[in-house]
Structure formats: C-alpha cells, structure tokens
C-alpha cells in the first residue's frame with residue numbers, strides 16, 4: 001500500500017517527511033516523492049525506486065520549508081516511474097496531492113478533464129485529483145477539495161497542498177487509512193501511526209468522510225459536506241515495531257485480518273450491475289480458438305491455479321492443466337497458438353514461473369497473468385495482466401495474496417464465460433452477488449479466532465498432520481497443509497480423500513490428526529466414508545464444512561462450521577480457518593512466523 005506523510009509546524013518539513021516515509025517503508029513501495037511550500041510556490045521532487053534516490057535529489061536541490069507532503073508509492077495503476085510517482089501537481093502546479101487507494105472512475109474523469117484542456121503527465125488514477133482541484137478552486141481550498149471528492153468514486157486517503165494557501169494542508173479519508181498526529185504547535189498526517197511516533201503519541205484516527213483542514217492555528221475536522229466534527233485524540237502506547245504491524249504481533253496475522261479489505265479492493269471497479277467488467281482485450285473470436293488452458297505457478301499460487309482449473313472447466317468447458325512451473329518449463333509442454341497460459345504469482349518475480357511463462361509464449365500461447373505487483377517481471381512479459389489489490393504481502397506465508405488470486409480467477413472466468421456465452425447473465429449475477437458478500441463471510445470467520453486457537457492447541461505437538469478432501473476441497477487441503485508445514489515445521493500432507501486407501505492409510509494410527517474438508521454437497525457422502533476409514537484406524541478428525549454439514553458431526557472429533565456461501569465460492573472461505581490454524585500452531589510452537597526457516601518471500605532463483 002502507498003504511504004502518505006504530511007507536516008505543518010516549525011520544523012524542517014523535508015526532515016519530518018523523510019523520517020515518516022522511512023517508517024512506512026515496511027509497507028512496500030516502488031517510488032517516492034515530496035512537495036514543500038516555498039515563497040516561490042510548491043517545490044516537488046519525486047523518484048522511482050528506493051528512498052535513497054529521493055534523498056540524492058534533495059541533496060542537490062532546495063527543499064527547505066516547514067509545510068509539506070510526502071509519499072511512497074505501491075503501484076496499482078501505471079508502472080513504477082518518476083512521472084507516476086506522487087505527489088501529483090496538475091497543469092499549473094497550484095496544487096500538490098498524495099493519495100493512497102483506487103479512484104475507480106478515473107478514466108471518465110481523465111476524459112472529462114482532457115476535454116477541458118487538461119494535459120496529464122502520468123498513467124495514474126491519482127493525477128485526476130489536482131486537475132479537479134484546479135477546476136473546482138474559486139478561492140476556497142476547503143471548498144475545492146469538498147467539490148473534488150464529491151466527484152471521486154472508490155477508496156482514497158488524500159493529503160493536499162495549495163500554492164494559494166501555503167500554510168494549509170487538507171486531508172480527507174474514504175476507505176483508506178489516514179491518521180493525524182497532534183504535536184505542540186505542529187500537526188502531522190500519515191497513512192499509518194509509525195510515521196508520527198517519533199514526534200507525538202497523540203493521534204486522531206480519521207474515519208470515512210472526515211476532512212481535516214490543518215493550519216498554523218491547529219487542525220479542524222469536518223465531514224466532507226462541511227459539518228464540523230469533534231474527533232477524539234488517542235494516546236498510542238505501541239512501540240514502533242508493533243505499530244508497523246498495526247498492533248498485530250506478526251505481519252501474517254495482520255495480513256490474514258486484512259483479507260476482507262483486500263477482497264473489496266480486488267473487486268472494486270471490476271463488477272458493475274451484477275456483471276463483470278475486466279479490462280482485457282481477448283475477443284470472442286480469439287476465445288473460440290482457445291482449445292486448452294495451461295496454468296503455470298508455484299506453491300500457494302499453483303493452488304489458486306487449481307481452483308481456476310475447476311472453475312474454467314466447469315464454466316468454459318475448456319480443458320485445463322495445472323503444472324508447477326519448475327516442472328512445466330522442462331516437460332516439453334504441448335502448447336501452441338491455441339493455448340491460453342494463465343500465470344499466477346504474488347511477487348511477479350518467481351524465477352520458475354517467469355521461465356514457464358517464457359516457455360509457453362515461445363510456443364505461441366497467449367499469456368494472461370494474475371499478480372500483485374504492478375510492473376513486475378511477469379507483468380511486463382504478459383499479454384494481459386489482472387492485478388490483485390492485496391497490497392504488499394510481507395509475511396513469507398501467502399494469505400491475502402492467495403485469496404485475492406482466487407477472486408481474480410473468479411472474475412476472469414466469469415468475464416471469459418460471458419464473452420464465450422457459456423454462462424447465463426443470471427448465473428453471472430448470482431456469482432457476482434456471492435463475491436460481493438465474501439468480505440463479510442471472511443470477517444465472520446476472523447471473529448471466531450478462539451475456535452482456531454483451541455484447534456491449534458490440539459495439534460501443535462503432533463509430528464504428522466493429514467489434510468483430506470475431494471475436488472476443490474482437495475485443493476484446499478493442499479493449501480492448508482502447505483501453510484501448516486511452512487510455518488509450524490510439522491510434517492503436514494494433503495491427500496485426495498479417495499486416495500488414502502491406496503497406501504497412505506498405512507500411516508494413520510491412534511491419535512493421528514486428520515483435517516477433513518467437505519464443502520461440496522455432491523461429494524459429501526464420499527468424504528464421510530473416507531472420514532470413517534481414518535476414524536476406524538484411530539485418527540482424530542477435525543472437520544471443516546458448511547454449517548449444515550449433516551452427517552459430519554457424528555464422525556468428527558471437532559467441527560468448524562463455515563459461514564454458508566455458494567459452494568462454487570467455497571475455496572475462499574475454506575482457506576481462512578486453515579490460515580489461522582497454521583498461524584496459531586506456529587505461534588504456539590514459538591516459531592518465527594513471518595520469516596520461517598529456509599524460506600524466502602520471493603524465490604527469484606531457480
């Protein structure tokens with residue numbers, strides 16, 4: 001996620017801004033910039049890459065001043081570059097703006113502004129904001145901002161300056177975090193608390209619709225409609241490390257709890273009138289010639305690809321193969337110009353996956369990628385890219401990236417199904433409605449963490465844990481086993497439930513924990529008979545199923561009822577308790593949850 005810092009007070013603004021941006025580096029970014037108010041107007045400097053490049057610029061140019069805004073950018077629209085970095089200043093540089101979030105209607109706004117003579121210097125959604133301020137300014141900065149945000153759809157945390165009002169900052173928040181730090185005769189604005197802790201622990205956490213006007217006399221907060229508000233000041237007692245994790249003990253659990261928001265952001269701007277709206281150029285004609293899909297990915301991303309296989313074959317009736325990239329690249333794959341290669345990668349830098357992409361493309365495949373990093377190597381090498389909007393994922397164990405990959409796959413499949421005419425608008429509408437409800441269903445599970453903590457207590461001392469399921473529940477088992485083994489170091493394996501009797505059943509003995517997943521009603525009876533098989537050999541069965549999982553209670557030692565959703569969307573809700581279980585087991589075993597032994601967040605070597 002992008003990082004915002006603003007300052008107005010007696011100190012050197014550039015010093016405060018840089019310090020604040022450094023404290024927000026953990027959020028992940030690909031460029032940075034600042035603006036300060038000077039006698040000659042607003043002075044802006046911004047550079048692609050790490051903060052060090054911005055510092056080099058500030059060492060050779062004058063950025064003195066005691067009012068300013070700063071930004072670290074995590075690219076969502078437009079590749080990492082100097083021009084796409086924030087702050088953005090419009091045509092006349094009368095305004096300077098930093099923003100975190102997604103302006104969903106930015107294309108329409110750009111079109112309207114261009115028709116009024118505005119020229120844009122970046123590919124970003126953010127740049128429409130200073131241009132709108134120029135359009136709306138009639139001598140009152142606050143009014144101009146009120147009129148501007150009234151034209152924005154989407155999520156935004158904004159901090160802005162005006163050359164006409166050099167001793168004023170305006171901050172506004174909707175669906176993207178923003179806080180203010182209150183000091184002695186000075187005010188700070190930031191995306192997150194760590195950026196202000198050096199100077200003050202008195203913090204105001206803005207809520208959606210808050211608009212703050214900061215001057216040398218202090219800060220006043222209003223609703224965006226202009227009603228004055230009285231905001232409570234919170235004394236923050238976190239240490240800095242805790243603050244970077246938003247008060248959570250680890251990045252992984254923070255990212256697990258960010259999943260409702262990550263799903264909302266990934267859906268934002270892509271569903272309209274109960275249908276799907278993806279910015280893809282694949283035509284019906286091209287789709288007609290696609291007779292095969294190959295999914296290429298590694299680890300957790302490959303399991304998202306497996307869910308994709310089930311979905312694409314069900315809705316598009318096109319055969320799909322899923323291969324881990326390290327195998328695909330050397331298997332002399334049967335790929336040609338009638339193949340669609342679907343690449344899934346959080347980092348967009350996994351060496352095997354990138355090599356698999358190039359192998360598929362060299363054989364004529366059309367390449368569509370799903371990735372979380374704008375401008376990543378995989379994104380750049382693809383014909384089409386669908387970005388997940390999970391924000392930076394810091395923990396090695398992938399959670400919110402996986403869930404947003406699933407969301408992207410649902411959107412892609414529905415989009416292609418609509419083009420191909422292989423799914424009715426009614427069915428699309430039904431699934432879109434289900435997708436929109438997922439953030440709340442995920443939240444329902446997050447609220448039940450005590451049940452997962454208890455389950456973790458039951459299995460934390462075991463040497464072996466088995467996960468079983470059929471169909472998409474087998475895929476969920478694979479992801480659940482990977483989550484558990486990579487952060488708890490317990491030997492965890494997933495098996496197609498019907499496969500146990502072909503050998504693995506020999507490993508089941510008294511007390512062996514088996515996590516049985518059953519969300520698909522047409523497979524329920526078969527899964528129950530597999531549960532009976534392991535129970536008969538002494539297994540301790542933890543079942544994961546929908547609330548109405550009739551027949552499972554009798555056979556399970558413990559049962560976690562999933563909040564009901566459409567069965568086709570079950571992979572999204574099923575993985576949440578599995579992530580939490582793995583997390584709490586790892587914590588119980590005293591492991592380094594965020595940085596497990598032997599592993600890297602992005603495997604950029606073969």
Ligand code: AGP
Nearest residue numbers: 299300301345346347350397398
């Ligand atoms: C998942 O928890 C692991 N961190 C790992 O399996 C990961 O999913 C895999 O390395 C792929 O990474 P990518 O999505 O960045 O390509």
